[in-house]
Amino acid sequence: PSALNLAVIPGDGIGPEVIAEAVKVLQAALPADVTLTTTEFPFGAGHFLETGRILDDSDLDELKKHDAILLGAVGGDPRDPRLKGGIIERGLLLKLRFALDHYVNLRPTTLFPNVESPLANPGDVDFVVVREGTEGPYVGNGGAIRVGTPAEVANEVSVNTAFGVERLVRYGFAVAASRPAKKLTLVHKTNVLVFAGSLWQRTVDRVALEFPDVAVDYLHIDAVTIFMVTNPGRFDTIVTDNLFGDIITDLAAAISGGIGLAASGNINPDGTFPSMFEPVHGSAPDIAGQQKADPTAAILSVALLLDHLGSVDAAARVSAAVSADLAARGSAPRTTAQIGDAIAASLT
Amino acid sequence: PSALNLAVIPGDGIGPEVIAEAVKVLQAALPADVTLTTTEFPFGAGHFLETGRILDDSDLDELKKHDAILLGAVGGDPRDPRLKGGIIERGLLLKLRFALDHYVNLRPTTLFPNVESPLANPGDVDFVVVREGTEGPYVGNGGAIRVGTPAEVANEVSVNTAFGVERLVRYGFAVAASRPAKKLTLVHKTNVLVFAGSLWQRTVDRVALEFPDVAVDYLHIDAVTIFMVTNPGRFDTIVTDNLFGDIITDLAAAISGGIGLAASGNINPDGTFPSMFEPVHGSAPDIAGQQKADPTAAILSVALLLDHLGSVDAAARVSAAVSADLAARGSAPRTTAQIGDAIAASLT
Numbered sequence A, B: 001p002s003a004l005n006l007a008v009i010p011g012d013g014i015g016p017e018v019i020a021e022a023v024k025v026l027q028a029a030l031p032a033d034v035t036l037t038t039t040e041f042p043f044g045a046g047h048f049l050e051t052g053r054i055l056d057d058s059d060l061d062e063l064k065k066h067d068a069i070l071l072g073a074v075g076g077d078p079r080d081p082r083l084k085g086g087i088i089e090r091g092l093l094l095k096l097r098f099a100l101d102h103y104v105n106l107r108p109t110t111l112f113p114n115v116e117s118p119l120a121n122p123g124d125v126d127f128v129v130v131r132e133g134t135e136g137p138y139v140g141n142g143g144a145i146r147v148g149t150p151a152e153v154a155n156e157v158s159v160n161t162a163f164g165v166e167r168l169v170r171y172g173f174a175v176a177a178s179r180p181a182k183k184l185t186l187v188h189k190t191n192v193l194v195f196a197g198s199l200w201q202r203t204v205d206r207v208a209l210e211f212p213d214v215a216v217d218y219l220h221i222d223a224v225t226i227f228m229v230t231n232p233g234r235f236d237t238i239v240t241d242n243l244f245g246d247i248i249t250d251l252a253a254a255i256s257g258g259i260g261l262a263a264s265g266n267i268n269p270d271g272t273f274p275s276m277f278e279p280v281h282g283s284a285p286d287i288a289g290q291q292k293a294d295p296t297a298a299i300l301s302v303a304l305l306l307d308h309l310g311s312v313d314a315a316a317r318v319s320a321a322v323s324a325d326l327a328a329r330g331s332a333p334r335t336t337a338q339i340g341d342a343i344a345a346s347l348t
């Protein structure tokens, strides 16, 4: 008998709806001897607009007491001037990734049976993107001078460290080694971003020596977008930086049925801090509260959570239940709760 | 009667083959009273491996004497250690773009009739990407310390100036205003790259006031990749930075029939320096010298060249000839020269 102490951040828009289903499925999937305790946190754009608070150090301290975090979606109306400049995204989502050292941003892509792809001939799509989560152009180390004048200069700095790149690359090789295809593709733009590119390439080359059974190749980020729509089956494990990973995981989601199905884990593999699991999609304020949102991405994020916590069997059962549910889906629309109920019921 | 003094850089791999057809078509398309003079320059990976020279200041001076530059493709075997780190790409291609102040990188995307898209339902695809060419993460302002040690830090700096962003954005609005749909989409990642993003967004907002008939919207780079495969018809004129433009133009090419059809212009709108026209594809060393390469992208680059030089009619005739040739293509393969011959013949 053990306990799972989960922090839940439903967030904004459709976040609360999809999270309700994710928790339902988590409860159904957990072994009977595990006691689930959930604590809700109100963070998000709505909370910020009401209270002026996004995420304090004391909030972080509270979150750190949990075994894992499940997040729905955060973000308000993009036209709201009070939410300009990604204040919620950076103050909440990115702050969590950085403060909790989520250096692995894990985003699997599978084209499930019966799911339509916008590609005419997608073939078998089954790969995972291991995106760096705490470095690159996301570090906020830019700056600007003479703002608002004709002489303005605005710089953004991508910071890449041997420490940060190596731990991510090692994780990527471990993922690749655990998969049947055992193939790792480094994605970067080494012909232009030569300093960062060289560090990434040298690190992959060196760590590769320890994984002789993993085949390694390299693609420029621009070329990746081509293969993603012409031959996504060529990918198995992609290792890449924070920004390139952001870009290709949205594309990967799009070709495999949409971000409504894309799950992600913000992982601290060391276990120093709780990892955080969230669907890739946003808060979709336009359909919020209408039970129109597809909770599948949130539910698949639960599978990643279970896997991360060592409940490998439960994780596999959730994935299989989602796959079966998708395979059986017809054209009749179901509510968010109906989808969650069906998947949860199939687990018990 | 006038003269067109063209510098030609056939380059490596399939470059010379496709350029031969492009020049053939240019010759056929030019008004009878225009005398075409071409001067070939040997630059490329092959030239570098033979001579150790990539592009000197004296070479630049020679090139500057021409009305325009037509470039095939440059780049050798990527596994050749002598060509590591994008030495040719940066020393030749990017050096030309920077030295000749090609601040507009113009990349139209059209899905021509009879051309297959990897998308099941591409719909009408007809948009143009106005990519910045002289700033952003391409400036080479990065650096690294403690290289090769566990304490290495490698930084890349994206430099964005009001000067550089405004001239590009103005060009973008002029392009949008000249097109039927009159819609401009700024593409960036303003929620993360806040300094550069803010400069881009403010510049677009300000210039937009001068173009009241152009509709303006904004998309994050990650969201763009989704729409590119689910609804490319939503795009008309995209304005974006150097790196984002690099990424989405390869994706745009892929969804509209492949980089074998994608043309580009590296444009100095001020006319201070010659502009340069090149297919988006690379040198494809694996099929070089076999007359297997499709010269269409190079030929469409000639249309951009003619347009830039003010031969608007001739440009339109080349585009129409390409469109007709594509529409008539069957499954029987033709040689590079056969395609060029057919398109040139249809112009006379």
Ligand SMILES: CC(C)[C@H](C(=O)O)[C@@H](O)C(=O)O
Residues within 6 Å of the ligand: A089, A090, A093, A094, A246, A280, B191, B192, B222
């Ligand atoms: C919301 C945004 C800051 C975030 C990112 O860029 O990482 C999102 O796009 C994602 O991929 O999780």
Ligand SMILES: CC(C)[C@H](C(=O)O)[C@@H](O)C(=O)O
Residues within 6 Å of the ligand: A191, A192, A222, B089, B090, B093, B094, B246, B280
């Ligand atoms: C070869 C490379 C430097 C170049 C770029 O990144 O601009 C190419 O990809 C392009 O798009 O023209």
